[in-house]
Amino acid sequence: MKYIGRFAPSPSGPLHFGSLIAALGSYFQAKSRQGIWRVRMEDLDPPREMPGAADTILRQLEAYALYWDGEVMYQSQRHNAYQAQIQQWLDDKVAYYCRCTRKQIKAAGGYYPGTCRDASITEADGSAVRIKMTHATYQFKDEKHGTIVIPSALAEEDFIIKRRDGLFAYNLAVVLDDIEQGITQVVRGADLIEPTGRQLSLYHQLNVTPVSYLHLPLAVDKQGYKLSKQNHATAIDLQHPTPTLIRAMEFLGFTLPDDIRGGNTEEIIDWGCRNWSQDLLPFATEITSPFSNGAL
Known part of the structure; x- marks a missing residue:
């Protein structure tokens, strides 16, 4: 079975350092297996959404050389x-x-x-x-x-x-969407470990083979709070992505050689795909962000 992964952000604001971690982890896991990486907008809750955030997120992914396969799915259309x-x-x-x-x-x-x-x-x-x-x-x-x-x-x-x-x-939505998109593994932040049991129960209710799960460490601020849009975490830089990209890859356990650190985003991402292993990931479920209070 071909590996199919996904990144499913909520358009309640632009991507911050914590959501970049989730995007990178899911991307490297998919591409290191010559798999497919899909993007889905989890726009289920209109009162929490920020106008234009979905388009901003897509531009941010492109700026960090994270190119998705196929069309973007929108939960609001499901x-x-x-x-x-x-x-x-x-x-x-x-x-x-x-x-x-x-x-x-x-x-x-x-x-x-x-x-x-x-x-x-x-x-x-x-x-x-x-x-x-x-x-x-x-x-x-x-x-x-x-x-x-x-x-x-x-x-x-x-x-x-x-x-x-x-x-x-x-x-409900995430399970039906993962089935619809043929997802084989979900790679996401450790804050979503708790609802995993409920999602698995829905797979069994539907008589569908469940996906497998890999939960990445959360980026937290110095007070131990998860970096989030609700906590006003700073958006990742669209104009100068390389420094933030390198810090995010180090957060995931990479040690980048000097010649790669001096490359552009496409070169860094390509090297990451070729050198990724989930064994690199720290065992901790929470790690303090290298940026004070989420600031970039």
Whole structure:
């Protein structure tokens, strides 16, 4: 089977150093295996999106010589596919409507106790859709970190696949999209280790062979906070990408020779593809960014 990987940023802002790490790791993993690297915009949440961010992200990838294969997928164009799957599960009694609030769930101990599972609630404004957890995943193998154990309360929870506000849930969309794009391995940041069990449970519910997972170390600031758009991490430089590219590759475990450090972005990326190994990756799931507070 041909290797197919992907990078799936959210257009809530331009790429920062932390998201560049995810892009590079997924790109090197795919291209070192003569595989395909796809790009998908996870534009599921319009209130959080920044106008023009999707186009900016694509320009940033090109500036860092990260060229994707095929057309870019946009989740905002996939709503019919998500709704069709949800409706099938509702018809098959695999999913159900739920009116419980976060406050009620918190009062019940923090995990959803299945209050509406057998309540036969019909569709109404303010109802979420949950899937019945019949394929709980209690552990999975990460290609770098080995066996990851998932707490049973989390693994067994009936989780939301469509939110109360009508937006589709990330866990549902990402699985259906990875299947649609033929993804064979997901390479992403360690902040997404926790939802992996839920995504695996959906693969089993769909009777589809799951992808494998490799989680990269997170870039955090000096206070230990993840670099993120919500934390106003600085966008990577479009005009002078080479210094940031080199620091990002060092973050991933590369030791670049002097002649490569003096090359252009295409030469550096090509060398990275030829010399990449996931064994280079640090075992830590969090590493302090070389840039103070995310500044470049």
